[in-house]
Amino acid sequence: MTGLTAAQSTLADLSLALVYASLGCLLGAGVAFALTFARSVTPTQPVAVLVGAGTVGAPVDSAAEAAAESTGGPADRGRLPARIGMALTWLATVLLAIALVTRALSAGRAPWGNMYEFALAGAAAALIALLVVGYRRDVRWLGLWVVVPIALLLGLAVSVLYTESGPLVPALHSAWLVVHVGAAIVAFGAFTVGTAAALLMLIAQARPWFAARLPQAARLDALSYRCIAFAFPIWTFAVVAGAIWAESAWGRYWGWDPKETWSLIVWVLYAGYLHARVTAGWRGGRAAILAFLGYTAMVFNFFGVNILIPGLHSYSGL
Amino acid sequence: MASPPPSEPATPFALRQWLRWGWGQLTSMSTALLLLFALALAAVPGSLFPQRGASPLAVNEWLERNPQLGAVLDRLGMFDVFASAWFTAVYLLLLISIAGCVLPRLRVHLRALRTGPPPVPAQLDRLPCYVRHRPALDSAAGSAMAPAPGPAVIERAAGYLRGQRWRVQLSADGQGLSAEKGYARETGNLVFHAALLVLIVAVAAGALFGYRGQIIVREGRGFANTLTQYDLFNQGRLVRAGDLPPLSFTLEDFTAVFEREGTQRGSPRAFIADVLLRRTPASAPEPVRIEVNRPLRVGGTSVYLTGHGYAPVLAVRQVDGRLLHADATVFLPQDPVFTSTGVVKMPDAQPGLGLQGVLLPSAQFGAAGPVSVFPAADNPVLFLTAWEGDLGMDEGAPQNVYALDFTNLTQIGSTALRPGQVWTLPDGRTVAFVGLSQFASFQVADEPAAGWALAAAVVAMIGLLAGLFVRRRRIWLRLTPDGWEAGALSRTDAPGLADDLTALTAAVLGGNRQHRHPLEG
Numbered sequence: 143m144t145g146l147t148a149a150q151s152t153l154a155d156l157s158l159a160l161v162y163a164s165l166g167c168l169l170g171a172g173v174a175f176a177l178t179f180a181r182s183v184t185p186t187q188p189v190a191v192l193v194g195a196g197t198v199g200a201p202v203d204s205a206a207e208a209a210a211e212s213t214g215g216p217a218d219r220g221r222l223p224a225r226i227g228m229a230l231t232w233l234a235t236v237l238l239a240i241a242l243v244t245r246a247l248s249a250g251r252a253p254w255g256n257m258y259e260f261a262l263a264g265a266a267a268a269l270i271a272l273l274v275v276g277y278r279r280d281v282r283w284l285g286l287w288v289v290v291p292i293a294l295l296l297g298l299a300v301s302v303l304y305t306e307s308g309p310l311v312p313a314l315h316s317a318w319l320v321v322h323v324g325a326a327i328v329a330f331g332a333f334t335v336g337t338a339a340a341l342l343m344l345i346a347q348a349r350p351w352f353a354a355r356l357p358q359a360a361r362l363d364a365l366s367y368r369c370i371a372f373a374f375p376i377w378t379f380a381v382v383a384g385a386i387w388a389e390s391a392w393g394r395y396w397g398w399d400p401k402e403t404w405s406l407i408v409w410v411l412y413a414g415y416l417h418a419r420v421t422a423g424w425r426g427g428r429a430a431i432l433a434f435l436g437y438t439a440m441v442f443n444f445f446g447v448n449i450l451i452p453g454l455h456s457y458s459g460l
Numbered sequence: 461m462a463s464p465p466p467s468e469p470a471t472p473f474a475l476r477q478w479l480r481w482g483w484g485q486l487t488s489m490s491t492a493l494l495l496l497f498a499l500a501l502a503a504v505p506g507s508l509f510p511q512r513g514a515s516p517l518a519v520n521e522w523l524e525r526n527p528q529l530g531a532v533l534d535r536l537g538m539f540d541v542f543a544s545a546w547f548t549a550v551y552l553l554l555l556i557s558i559a560g561c562v563l564p565r566l567r568v569h570l571r572a573l574r575t576g577p578p579p580v581p582a583q584l585d586r587l588p589c590y591v592r593h594r595p596a597l598d599s600a601a602g603s604a605m606a607p608a609p610g611p612a613v614i615e616r617a618a619g620y621l622r623g624q625r626w627r628v629q630l631s632a633d634g635q636g637l638s639a640e641k642g643y644a645r646e647t648g649n650l651v652f653h654a655a656l657l658v659l660i661v662a663v664a665a666g667a668l669f670g671y672r673g674q675i676i677v678r679e680g681r682g683f684a685n686t687l688t689q690y691d692l693f694n695q696g697r698l699v700r701a702g703d704l705p706p707l708s709f710t711l712e713d714f715t716a717v718f719e720r721e722g723t724q725r726g727s728p729r730a731f732i733a734d735v736l737l738r739r740t741p742a743s744a745p746e747p748v749r750i751e752v753n754r755p756l757r758v759g760g761t762s763v764y765l766t767g768h769g770y771a772p773v774l775a776v777r778q779v780d781g782r783l784l785h786a787d788a789t790v791f792l793p794q795d796p797v798f799t800s801t802g803v804v805k806m807p808d809a810q811p812g813l814g815l816q817g818v819l820l821p822s823a824q825f826g827a828a829g830p831v832s833v834f835p836a837a838d839n840p841v842l843f844l845t846a847w848e849g850d851l852g853m854d855e856g857a858p859q860n861v862y863a864l865d866f867t868n869l870t871q872i873g874s875t876a877l878r879p880g881q882v883w884t885l886p887d888g889r890t891v892a893f894v895g896l897s898q899f900a901s902f903q904v905a906d907e908p909a910a911g912w913a914l915a916a917a918v919v920a921m922i923g924l925l926a927g928l929f930v931r932r933r934r935i936w937l938r939l940t941p942d943g944w945e946a947g948a949l950s951r952t953d954a955p956g957l958a959d960d961l962t963a964l965t966a967a968v969l970g971g972n973r974q975h976r977h978p979l980e981g
């Protein structure tokens with residue numbers, strides 16, 4: 143280990159073990175959510191008609207949303223697997239959070255200094271986003287589509303990206319690292335959930351059997367918009383913080399370094415998504431495509447740029 | 461979307477109509493979308509190909525490796541994407557599009573702020589959220605409520621809404637009211653887009669009026685901020701040489717610390733340059749420390765530490781003992797363990813003499829030959845090859861100071877030296893490896909509009925938050941022959957419209973009535 147004390151290496155080993163445990167839980171959650179998804183079919187919509195009954199009418203919100211919220215979306219068949227899925231997701235998230243904390247303690251810094259750590263932190267952020275969204279809504283239909291990609295990400299982290307715990311090169315010694323990368327990771331988490339919902343909406347438009355297992359398009363759209371609208375300002379902040387940091391580290395706030403360029407591309411594509419949602423002829427599916435492109439660019443930015451393109455950011459190491 | 465262009469034959473108005481049509485197209489939302497997409501797409505090659513501004517050497521290498529394809533790509537601007545005509549065109553069009561979008565919306569918004577919410581629409585029950593009260597029927601259904609008279613309903617509703625900071629407008633006929641809340645959404649949105657305009661202009665201005673230069677300074681040597689001192693200089697189109705501020709400094713000492721243990725052995729841990737700074741030629745020297753992430757700032761100019769390496773000190777003597785050369789020479793690091801290469805040129809010696817060297821800072825002699833195993837100078841060994849003849853420096857053509865031109869040179873010997881050792885060449889001249897000093901490379905930069913860009917970015921973020929998270933909504937209430945009705949409309953997707961109506965209903969009914977929330981079924 144990198145000049146770590148025995149205690150520090152023990153912590154690093156513990157962290158890795160926790161990541162494996164978390165991955166195991168996620169795989170279990172994936173199976174449970176797959177069962178949930180396979181069994182759930184939306185009932186014909188029981189829209190409660192409260193208006194015009196002649197007596198006091200409680201106000202009715204847009205019918206789709208109200209109905210979906212009140213019935214919890216797809217039928218509650220497959221309830222047990224869904225509960226197991228949510229419980230395992232919670233467990234996986236807690237384990238991963240402890241893995242990050244122990245990793246941070248062992249390295250003596252914020253746990254996002256190299257690609258292995260980005261992957262862990264990004265996975266944790268996405269899981270937390272899923273749980274936050276699911277705190278008041280029923281998101282069991284969404285579980286499968288977030289948990290499985292995140293399990294893949296964690297698998298990639300431990301198998302390919304793993305890096306020993308240790309301190310950073312001088313250019314990365316900066317409070318801005320914590321702020322800039324931290325913000326990017328939080329945004330990554332929310333973008334993951336938002337984009338998953340947008341993609342499901344896109345697929346549901348084309349495949350009725352798929353749509354039957356999901357809430358109505360309006361609800362998918364609203365959920366996707368809320369997540370992306372939450373993530374977008376945070377990503378904006380991450381890019382600006384990165385520019386401020388670059389100014390002090392490299393002597394220019396914007397130099398079209400590949401990582402900077404791709405952060406901007408991600409930002410522009412998600413700005414495109416926000417626009418598309420209010421532009422006639424672009425709502426729905428086409429907006430979802432922009433969100434998906436933005437997400438692809440972001441994943442490429444986190445991982446592809448470091449591996450494939452030489453640049454100032456490459457030293458953050460594999 | 462604007463209407464399609466007129467199809468009649470050309471009239472004096474055709475041009476104007478075409479212009480108006482073009483303007484409408486350019487400032488439409490779908491064009492903005494396409495331009496955003498085009499911007500994203502246009503930036504991609506800038507990240508895939510090396511760029512002249514950032515790494516001119518990598519561009520040359522690329523061109524040498526792929527001469528034909530390279531020439532075509534170069535013509536297309538692929539190695540200078542962000543200064544290319546097409547990239548500039550995309551962002552200029554976006555700029556115009558934003559301006560053309562923001563200005564009319566600003567006008568509409570200001571008018572809306574002045575006039576307040578629009579009158580009650582004819583069919584309230586068409587709104588996404590609607591509620592109707594018929595006190596007579598309520599009583600019949602067993603409600604204990606006494607029906608409120610019409611004016612009292614309006615009064616209560618207006619009072620409640622005003623208390624909740626809605627803008628309320630009573631209908632002229634006294635039979636209804638309009639209320640609106642969340643104007644900050646549009647304000648934020650306009651501020652965001654306007655700040656974006658300023659940001660783009662500030663970035664462009666920085667590129668036009670700023671400069672950035674790289675210098676290499678050896679320990680004990682100085683640097684003065686004039687064009688001739690730079691090894692590499694990028695300047696904006698509008699910068700003149702005389703604009704550089706007259707700062708100067710000497711590099712007193714450079715320290716590099718490397719990790720000595722573990723798997724990251726050899727990774728850099730700290731770089732420190734101690735310099736003596738003179739802000740102007742007349743000012744007293746002051747000791748200053750420059751570190752990575754801690755630039756030196758003098759006025760608008762910043763000096764950043766960007767790299768370092770070794771500079772072996774060599775002393776070369778004639779056969780008669782006269783000094784031919786005694787100086788430190790910058791050797792460029794080639795790898796993370798600082799295997800470094802450099803040359804010393806002595807064109808004026810008789811005959812001309814060139815030394816080509818490879819420095820291993822921590823040499824180890826293994827089966828595969830000597831290698832450096834650590835970036836610090838733990839066991840420096842300098843491998844030298846001596847060349848005699850015409851160094852080709854008289855032609856006046858610029859020469860690479862880090863390479864010899866071997867055309868007219870013959871090799872006369874090679875050796876390995878440790879500090880303090882002396883090598884006698886076959887012709888009797890001597891080369892002494894006196895010791896190892898270091899150099900540091902710096903970037904000197906002036907980014908004039910950076911403050912503007914930062915301010916615009918901060919304002920844009922604030923506007924963005926308001927534009928995304930403020931909920932803008934309208935409520936209308938109207939008296940009906942048998943009671944009253946109210947409807948609400950949200951211009952955004954945010955939930956909570958029903959809550960607004962529920963709360964209003966409660967307030968109008970005197971707040972002593974429980975209402976079922978629609979979401980509770």
Ligand code: HEM
Nearest residue numbers: 413416420487488489492554557558561649652924927928
């Ligand atoms: C660099 C170019 C642009 C970027 C990055 C951008 C970005 C954004 C973002 C992030 C939003 C959502 C945040 C908010 O509502 O405050 C937004 C909203 C909006 N933008 Fe832009 N925009 C650009 C250009 C334009 C142009 C040229 C137009 C006009 C054609 C335009 C019209 C609008 C409108 C009408 C909204 C409101 C959408 C809503 O009500 O949610 N934007 N823009």
